[in-house]
Amino acid sequence: MxxxxxxxxxxxxxxxxxxxxxxxxxxxxxxxxxxxxxxxxLAAGALLLNFVVLSxxxxxxxxxLPGLVFLFAMVVxxxxxxxxxxxxxxxxxxxxxxxxxxxxxxxxYYLPPDHATFSYWAFRNPQGELRVILLAQDGRSYLSEGSQxxxxxxxxxxxxRGTDGTVVAFDDFTRLSLAQIYQSLPALERLxxxxxxxxxxxxxxxxxxxxxxxxxxxxxxxxxxDLETGIVYTAREGYFTSxxxxxxxxxxxxxVGFRNYLDVLTNPGIRADFTRVFGWTVAWSFLTVFFSxxxxxxxxxxxxxxxxxxxxxxxxxxxxxxxxxxxISALVWAGxxxxxxxxxxxxxxxxFGTKVRWLQDPMWARAALIFINVWLTYPYMMIVSLxxxxxxxKEMYEAARVDGATGWQRFWTITMPLLWVSVAPLLIGxxxxxxxxxxxxxxxxxxxxxxxxxxxxxxxxxxxISWTYRLxxxxxxxxxxxxxxxxxxxxxxxxxxxxxxxxxxxxxxEDVSRGV
Amino acid sequence: MKKLLLVVLGLTVGxxxxxxxxxxxxxxxDTRTPVLRDLAVEFKAITGVxxxxxxxxxxxxxxxxxxxAPTGQGPDIIVGAHDWVGELAANGLLEPVDFGPxxxxxxxxxxxxxxxxxxxxxxxxxxxxxxxxxxxxxxxxMPKTWDELLxxxxxxxxxxxxxxxxVFQNGPDPYHWFPMxxxxxxxxxxxxASGALNPCDVGLANEGALRGAQLFADMIExxxxxxxxxxxxxxxxxxxxxxxxxxxxxWLVADTKAAGIDYGIAMIPSIQCADGxxxxxxxxxxxxxxxxxxxxxxxxxAFDFLLNYIATTDTMLAxxxxxxxxxxxxxxxxxxxxxxxxAAFGLQGQNGIPMPNIPEMASVWGAWADAQxxxxxxxxxxxxxxxxxxxxxxxxxxxx
Numbered sequence: 001m002x003x004x005x006x007x008x009x010x011x012x013x014x015x016x017x018x019x020x021x022x023x024x025x026x027x028x029x030x031x032x033x034x035x036x037x038x039x040x041x042l043a044a045g046a047l048l049l050n051f052v053v054l055s056x057x058x059x060x061x062x063x064x065l066p067g068l069v070f071l072f073a074m075v076v077x078x079x080x081x082x083x084x085x086x087x088x089x090x091x092x093x094x095x096x097x098x099x100x101x102x103x104x105x106x107x108x109y110y111l112p113p114d115h116a117t118f119s120y121w122a123f124r125n126p127q128g129e130l131r132v133i134l135l136a137q138d139g140r141s142y143l144s145e146g147s148q149x150x151x152x153x154x155x156x157x158x159x160x161r162g163t164d165g166t167v168v169a170f171d172d173f174t175r176l177s178l179a180q181i182y183q184s185l186p187a188l189e190r191l192x193x194x195x196x197x198x199x200x201x202x203x204x205x206x207x208x209x210x211x212x213x214x215x216x217x218x219x220x221x222x223x224x225x226d227l228e229t230g231i232v233y234t235a236r237e238g239y240f241t242s243x244x245x246x247x248x249x250x251x252x253x254x255x256v257g258f259r260n261y262l263d264v265l266t267n268p269g270i271r272a273d274f275t276r277v278f279g280w281t282v283a284w285s286f287l288t289v290f291f292s293x294x295x296x297x298x299x300x301x302x303x304x305x306x307x308x309x310x311x312x313x314x315x316x317x318x319x320x321x322x323x324x325x326x327x328i329s330a331l332v333w334a335g336x337x338x339x340x341x342x343x344x345x346x347x348x349x350x351x352f353g354t355k356v357r358w359l360q361d362p363m364w365a366r367a368a369l370i371f372i373n374v375w376l377t378y379p380y381m382m383i384v385s386l387x388x389x390x391x392x393x394k395e396m397y398e399a400a401r402v403d404g405a406t407g408w409q410r411f412w413t414i415t416m417p418l419l420w421v422s423v424a425p426l427l428i429g430x431x432x433x434x435x436x437x438x439x440x441x442x443x444x445x446x447x448x449x450x451x452x453x454x455x456x457x458x459x460x461x462x463x464x465i466s467w468t469y470r471l472x473x474x475x476x477x478x479x480x481x482x483x484x485x486x487x488x489x490x491x492x493x494x495x496x497x498x499x500x501x502x503x504x505x506x507x508x509x510e511d512v513s514r515g516v
Numbered sequence: 517m518k519k520l521l522l523v524v525l526g527l528t529v530g531x532x533x534x535x536x537x538x539x540x541x542x543x544x545x546d547t548r549t550p551v552l553r554d555l556a557v558e559f560k561a562i563t564g565v566x567x568x569x570x571x572x573x574x575x576x577x578x579x580x581x582x583x584x585a586p587t588g589q590g591p592d593i594i595v596g597a598h599d600w601v602g603e604l605a606a607n608g609l610l611e612p613v614d615f616g617p618x619x620x621x622x623x624x625x626x627x628x629x630x631x632x633x634x635x636x637x638x639x640x641x642x643x644x645x646x647x648x649x650x651x652x653x654x655x656x657x658m659p660k661t662w663d664e665l666l667x668x669x670x671x672x673x674x675x676x677x678x679x680x681x682x683v684f685q686n687g688p689d690p691y692h693w694f695p696m697x698x699x700x701x702x703x704x705x706x707x708x709a710s711g712a713l714n715p716c717d718v719g720l721a722n723e724g725a726l727r728g729a730q731l732f733a734d735m736i737e738x739x740x741x742x743x744x745x746x747x748x749x750x751x752x753x754x755x756x757x758x759x760x761x762x763x764x765x766x767w768l769v770a771d772t773k774a775a776g777i778d779y780g781i782a783m784i785p786s787i788q789c790a791d792g793x794x795x796x797x798x799x800x801x802x803x804x805x806x807x808x809x810x811x812x813x814x815x816x817x818a819f820d821f822l823l824n825y826i827a828t829t830d831t832m833l834a835x836x837x838x839x840x841x842x843x844x845x846x847x848x849x850x851x852x853x854x855x856x857x858x859a860a861f862g863l864q865g866q867n868g869i870p871m872p873n874i875p876e877m878a879s880v881w882g883a884w885a886d887a888q889x890x891x892x893x894x895x896x897x898x899x900x901x902x903x904x905x906x907x908x909x910x911x912x913x914x915x916x
Contacts (some may be wrong), residue, residue, distance in 0.1 A: 084583040092875045096586055104608055182563035185538050185817045203617070205820040249633065250608025269911065280710040331748075341678065341749055359744065360893040448688070450886030451573060452896045457882045457908060470882055475912040478878025509567065 016053050020046060079492075086485035089256045092477040094238045098252040100240045102224070105240075105248065109211035110228055112198060118208040118510075121166065122181055122188060123173035130187055131173055134200065134208050142195065149195040176484045181205065215248075224248065260486035269455030270471070276451075280366065281463040282498075285434040288373045291426055295374065296381025297419075301411075303382075304389045322379030330443040333372045334359070337444075362460035365445055369461055373440055377430065388422045389415070424506045431502070432495050464491055487505075519678050524743060538814045540821060541591040543581065545574035548595055551831065559825055561872035565817060578604070585609045585811045592812040593822065596805040598629040602874040610637045611808045611815050618823050629803040629870035633712070639822045640805040642841035646765045647799070647864035648785075652778040654760035661794060662731060665785045669740040672760060676858045680742060683753050684762065684763035687733075687744040688888035690881060692763055695797030696732055698869060699790035700724030716877035716915035720884060721902035724795070728787060729898035733891050740908060744891040757787040766841050766861055781860035792849045801868035803844060879912035 021048040030039040052058045052065055088094075094397035096104070118134035134142045134149065135470045143152040154167060156313075162168035163405040168175045185205065195210070203209035211257060216225045223234040239247040264270055299318055305310050321329060336342050337358040345355055359365045392415065400410050441447060447462035447470065457470045468491070472484035544552055549571045556567035568592065572580060578600045584590035586609070596604075606608045612635040619627065622640055643764040650658060654672070659665040669681035685692045694702075702725025706717035719725065735741040745753075751768070753759040758773040762768070763784060772779045786794035787800035806826060808818045825831060832848035842862045843849045852858055871877075887905035896904075 047653050091769050092878070093606040095582065095609070100586060101608060179562070179564045182565050182817070183538065186813055187564075189814075189816050202816055203614075205816060249606050335746070338744050338746075338749065340675065340744065341753075357893070359891075378746065448886065449893055449895065452890055452900065452904065455911075457886060457912075459886065473878065474882035475879055476914070477606065477875035489794050 012053065016050065019049065033146045082485045082488055084483055086260055086489055087255050087257060088253050088482045089238045089259075090253055090482045091480040091484075093249065093254050094251040096250055096252050097234070098254075101240075101250055101252040104250070105215040105224055106213070106217055108214040109199060110214045112210055112212050113208075116210045118200070119201060119206065120208050122176045122184065123170065124176055124180075124184070125172045125174075129173075130184065130191070132191070132193075132208070133167060133186075144191070147193055149193045149200055162175075173442045247253050256482065260483045261490070263483060264487055264490060272455045273458040277462055277464055277467050278494075280461065281435060283368070284370065284373075284445075284463055285431050287370050288377060288434045289431050291370065292374045292377035292430075293385075293423075293427060295378040296383075297385045299378070300382045300385035300389055304386060314449050318382060319379050322373050322383075326376055327443065329376060330372065330440050333368075333375070334444045337368050360449055360450055361444055362451070365449055365461050369441065369444055372444060373434065373437070376440070377434070379429070384423055384426055385419065388419045391422070392418045398428070415455060418454070425503075428499055428502045428506070432499055435463070435495055435498075436491070437463070438465045438469065442469075464494070518575065538565050538817055540565065540593065540814055540817060542569045542593040542595070543572050543577050543591040544569055544595040545577070546571055548835060551834045551838060553869075554834070555825055555831055559821060567821070579812060581809070582607065582609065585809050588811055590809050591627040592809055592814050592818045594807050594809070595640070595641075596807055598626075598638065598640070598879065599807065599871045599873045601630055601632045601807070602872075602877070604807070605632045605635075605637050606875050609810050611812065612637055613639060613808065613819065613822070615639075615823065617887060618827055621846055623844050623846055623849070624804045625870060626805075629801065629809075629873065630805060632873060634710075638803075638805040638807045639827060640803045640844035641826075641835055642805075642839065643801055643803050643844055643865060644765050644841045644863060645799045645801045645865040645868045646695065646762050646763050646784075647861050648782045649754075649764055649768060649772060650780050651754070651757065651759075651780060652780050654664075654757065658780065658782045659785050660783075662785045662787045666735075666740070668760075669735070673740050675739055675742075676744070676749075678753070678758050680753065680759045682735075682739065682757065682761045682763070683742060683745055683750055683759040685745055685747055685750050686741075686888065686892060687746045687749075688885040688892065690884040690888055691800060693732065693888055695763065695784050695799045696726070696728035697725040697789065698798040699784075699787040699795035700727045701795070702726075702728060703869065705874065705876070713872050713874050713876075715874060715913050716910060717908045718880075718909050720880075720887075720909075721899070721906045723790060725902060726898050727789060727892060728797075729902055731787065732888075733894075733898055734891045736892055737894065766857070769857055773907075781857055783860075783864050796867045797864075798867045798869050799864060800871040801865055802871055804841075805844065832906055876913055879909050883908040883912070 023042060027039060027042055027046075030036075031044060048065075052061045080425050116136060118136050120135065121133045123131050123133070131155070132144045133152065134144075136142070141152055142149040144150075158170050159167045160169040166175075181188065182205070183200075183409040188202050191202060193208075199211045199213060200208050201211055213227055216227055217223075218225055218232070221232075221234070223232050225232050231242050231246075233242050233246075233248050235241075239249075239251040241247050271393055301320075302308060303492050308314075322491070336344050339345055339355060339357050339360055342358065345358065348354065348356055357364055358368045396414050396418075397410055400414055405413070441461060441463055445459070445461045447457075447459035447466045449460050451458065451460050455476060456467075468484060468487040472480045472487065542552055549569050552567070556569060574595070574597075577594055577596055580598075581590055581594050582604070598624075601610065613630075614749050615627075615636065616620070623643075626640035626643055627636055630636055630640055633789045648658070655668075659668050665682065672679060672681050678842055694704075696711070697720065700723070701719070702722055703719035705713040705715055708714035708717070732741070736743050742749075742753075750759070750762055750764070751771070754762045755771070755777065757777075769779075769781075784797040784799070789795045806822050810816055813832055827845060829845070829851065831846040831849050832843050833851060836843050836848060836852055840852075840855070840858065842858050842865065843852065853862065873879075880890055883905040886908075887896075887901040890901040891898050895901075
């Protein structure tokens with residue numbers, strides 16, 4: 001017994017030591033990369049892990065910690081991140097941070113009017129220092145000295161000539177071959193040499209050229225000066241902007257406070273379409289859950305009856321819509337509902353000699369969507385109901401039968417109350433999921449048919465989430481992530497409210513025994 | 517402690533030295549990676565520089581690049597479409613290309629397609645545009661004008677079979693609808709004084725656009741054109757011999773051959789405009805090419821690779837053979853222009869308009885598609901629907 005404990009202790013400590021070693025290795029590389037935030041997270045995590053494993057007092061945490069970690073990583077962090085983004089102007093044109101934009105602008109050059117190019121030879125000495133000899137088109141030559149370019153007389157005997165007459169070495173420097181130049185390109189690219197007040201930089205692999213700096217950042221006034229034109233661009237609304245409103249691209253991210261929320265709540269177009277979209281969203285979720293639940297329950301009830309033959313076979317068949325990827329089913333159904341070419345209309349045409357304008361008429365499109373979603377959801381409801389039905393004790397039915405209850409009475413007074421306890425929370429969850437079921441809407445109708453006279457691109461079958469997708473990604477210059485985040489937070493609040501009211505109303509989460 | 521510091525210092529220096537060795541990372545789609553990997557071997561033999569080619573699905577490259585580039589973890593070069601340039605450049609993620617004397621080797625329109633804010637941001641490779649692909653067994657003589665097309669359509673159309681003269685993706689799909697609108701002068705964004713696109717000049721509801729849209733509405737109402745056609749439906753109808761012609765691009769050709777259809781490629785029939793003249797439908801031109809990241813540590817190397825190793829007839833021809841599209845590199849185009857498919861698509865492309873690459877295009881697609889579906893459903897006249905679309909686009913772009 002003691003021996004096994006020693007082995008277990010040893011294995012535990014060994015594993016911990018390995019993890020700690022990995023953490024130290026990761027910490028060093030994070031330190032080198034200068035990623036201090038991640039380093040702090042890593043350090044805190046490693047310390048916590050050691051504390052939990054080594055301390056006796058923290059024993060219960062061993063079982064809670066993994067769950068807490070996942071809760072933080074998958075729920076708390078994304079919500080925090082979304083809230084953070086919703087307070088910024090993150091969108092096309094405002095992707096980079098301000099320091100990235102300043103660094104990029106300060107690295108821009110323009111060609112001086114008398115732009116000159118130089119062919120060059122690059123040299124390196126055993127210490128790894130790089131120097132270049134530039135050959136101007138007018139025959140003059142220059143040697144780099146630190147960051148300066150100095151005229152040099154190549155007939156000086158210190159320059160060793162090769163067989164083709166070019167300089168191959170001087171002092172302790174030897175010339176780089178073309179392959180070596182390629183190998184040293186990052187270093188050569190960073191050379192910023194000065195020649196009579198003009199920057200000389202590598203222009204292509206084979207040439208240097210003269211350049212002038214385009215922009216200079218003025219730290220004390222937080223502005224960018226265009227050194228070519230002299231115009232000063234001050235930081236405004238996420239862009240460096242000139243006095244007459246010209247913006248330098250790219251812009252940068254800034255915090256805009258609650259402006260995204262205000263944009264959504266005060267935009268007249270959005271307010272005009274909100275009621276219609278919200279109404280359809282609620283109807284869509286409610287009807288989907290309602291029909292799929294009843295269909296699933298009826299099927300489960302039938303299949304739970306021991307007198308039905310081939311129950312296994314039917315159950316397997318009925319589960320198919322659930323087993324097929326929803327993506328594919330949705331696309332297949334969209335094809336089947338096609339007005340001119342779809343199979344459904346062919347059948348209707350054969351039978352009734354008419355054509356239903358599925359997916360084109362607002363009401364029919366909504367009906368088709370609910371039909372498709374019920375088809376996709378009822379197997380889930382059936383499985384859940386089957387499980388719940390099987391957990392109801394048989395004795396209760398027997399007792400009821402002895403008391404003379406009819407089948408109908410047994411269903412309403414025994415099955416439903418007992419079923420409801422376990423199924424109601426799932427229905428509310430299903431409601432919340434359907435509320436945000438972007439995939440089905442997008443794949444089948446993409447929110448269409450369009451509504452003539454709508455103030456924003458809100459189609460007849462757009463639910464809140466697909467509508468906001470359109471607002472955020474099909475508006476302005478696209479990818480308005482700040483706005484999109486604000487809207488998701490608003491939708492989150494709406495769903496949280498609806499769910500809370502539902503839970504309260506159905507008492508779904510209250511003590512099970514009270515419901516019996 | 518001192519030892520530890522030394523080790524850390526050593527590691528730092530070591531890593532810094534390691535970072536010095538240049539290496540190019542390219543993100544490319546599956547049609548280009550094999551060619552680029554072969555070229556990488558050649559490049560390494562000459563320069564000693566390693567090139568890593570990462571295969572990413574074409575439509576994933578843009579999004580992943582936007583995420584990765586600002587962190588410094590992105591590639592040096594990406595393969596992409598010209599209409600990404602506006603968004604990427606506005607975000608400060610692309611480095612302008614200085615073609616130097618190589619500029620003359622590329623078709624002017626393809627270089628222009630990659631330009632944004634007066635700078636060139638890509639080395640163009642292949643161009644693509646739509647035209648008519650028809651089934652020779654069903655079309656005795658290809659109509660030259662839309663009137664002839666209508667005559668032919670009235671003869672052949674039979675929804676019960678079904679059999680249609682012309683089918684194209686319209687469920688809604690403004691890309692395939694644009695040639696009808698542009699034939700008599702419709703456009704998306706007009707030019708401003710400097711020649712750049714002006715996002716507040718939207719020409720989707722002008723007289724020419726309305727003429728094309730009316731033709732579309734009439735054909736649907738008469739039952740000559742099925743509405744709500746998706747990519748899959750279009751393929752099924754064409755390959756099943758239920759559609760005599762489709763409006764589609766080079767991407768359909770390989771499957772058409774595989775389906776055993778004796779096909780031809782022709783110009784989209786001309787549309788008679790208000791003044792009686794015939795307007796040639798102008799499709800969007802898409803150009804695919806190579807772009808360099810503004811966050812690359814090896815920009816010169818990347819440009820050297822693009823201009824001296826990619827922009828050669830050998831490489832361009834190899835890329836062409838993998839995925840035949842009219843090459844933007846003129847010497848390569850000369851080599852392949854005798855191919856009848858390339859020539860036929862090229863003929864339509866000569867009249868094409870580069871798809872606008874400014875990021876404001878994001879506001880256009882949804883509103884425009886809505887208008888098309890309203891017209892196709894008969895819920896609105898072309899005039900109502902398109903004028904409303906233009907209003908919505910302008911509102912989304914905060915135009916006065």
